[in-house]
Amino acid sequence: MQTPTPPRGIQPLWTRAFHALDIALLLVMVSSGLQIYNANPVFGGREGMTLPAPLLLGGWLGGGRQWHFAGMGLFALNLGIWIALLLRQRHRRLAALDDVSSLRASQSQPRRRLASHRLVYTAMLIVLSLALLSGLAMYKPASFWWLSGCFGNWQTLRTVHFATVPAMAALTLSHGVLSWRIGGLRLLRSMVG
Numbered sequence: 001m002q003t004p005t006p007p008r009g010i011q012p013l014w015t016r017a018f019h020a021l022d023i024a025l026l027l028v029m030v031s032s033g034l035q036i037y038n039a040n041p042v043f044g045g046r047e048g049m050t051l052p053a054p055l056l057l058g059g060w061l062g063g064g065r066q067w068h069f070a071g072m073g074l075f076a077l078n079l080g081i082w083i084a085l086l087l088r089q090r091h092r093r094l095a096a097l098d099d100v101s102s103l104r105a106s107q108s109q110p111r112r113r114l115a116s117h118r119l120v121y122t123a124m125l126i127v128l129s130l131a132l133l134s135g136l137a138m139y140k141p142a143s144f145w146w147l148s149g150c151f152g153n154w155q156t157l158r159t160v161h162f163a164t165v166p167a168m169a170a171l172t173l174s175h176g177v178l179s180w181r182i183g184g185l186r187l188l189r190s191m192v193g
């Protein structure tokens with residue numbers, strides 16, 4: 001039996017579940033990660049710029065690490081399932097080269113919007129995978145020495161892992177704005193609830 005297609009602008013249950021869980025998990029990972037960062041800023045060490053308490057989770061370095069490590073398994077599982085489901089979709093959901101061509105050459109506004117939206121959420125999955133890989137390389141550097149080695153040195157590894165925070169903030173904002181321009185408030189609401 002075929003799965004009924006949800007009405008236009010309404011997301012299937014699995015998309016809504018993923019979005020809600022992912023937003024919660026991302027908030028935990030970002031705020032606990034920034035708590036860890038504050039103990040020894042990536043740039044400038046102990047003298048470097050720290051972030052204000054409302055952005056942090058855990059209260060101190062040990063608390064931040066506990067939250068971060070508690071969330072990482074669920075975060076990895078959630079991301080893995082989401083990517084697998086997107087790859088199994090009958091209609092292509094992830095970006096491809098023709099989206100770049102559409103952005104360059106197409107005169108149709110809706111088509112350009114759809115292409116940029118696909119590129120944005122595909123980039124989000126890439127950045128999240130990079131957070132996972134660089135996080136894993138820092139978490140178990142002895143077991144994953146080959147993965148840590150791919151980043152060159154520890155400072156680059158930390159910088160890449162940290163850079164996923166501003167990258168995700170910018171991409172999430174673009175994802176929200178583009179969803180709103182494509183499907184209005186109805187689509188935005190249907191993405192999480």
Ligand code: HEM
Nearest residue numbers: 029030033034036037072131132135136138139158164165
């Ligand atoms: C499975 C996924 C992840 C793993 C295994 C992981 C692992 C780690 C580890 C091992 C550290 C260093 C802890 C320490 O030095 O005590 C860390 C720090 C950090 N993580 Fe993650 N992490 C993951 C996902 C994320 C995500 C999704 C974000 C945000 C987008 C994030 C943001 C941060 C930040 C900002 C820091 C502090 C960077 C620093 O000061 O070096 N992490 N993470």
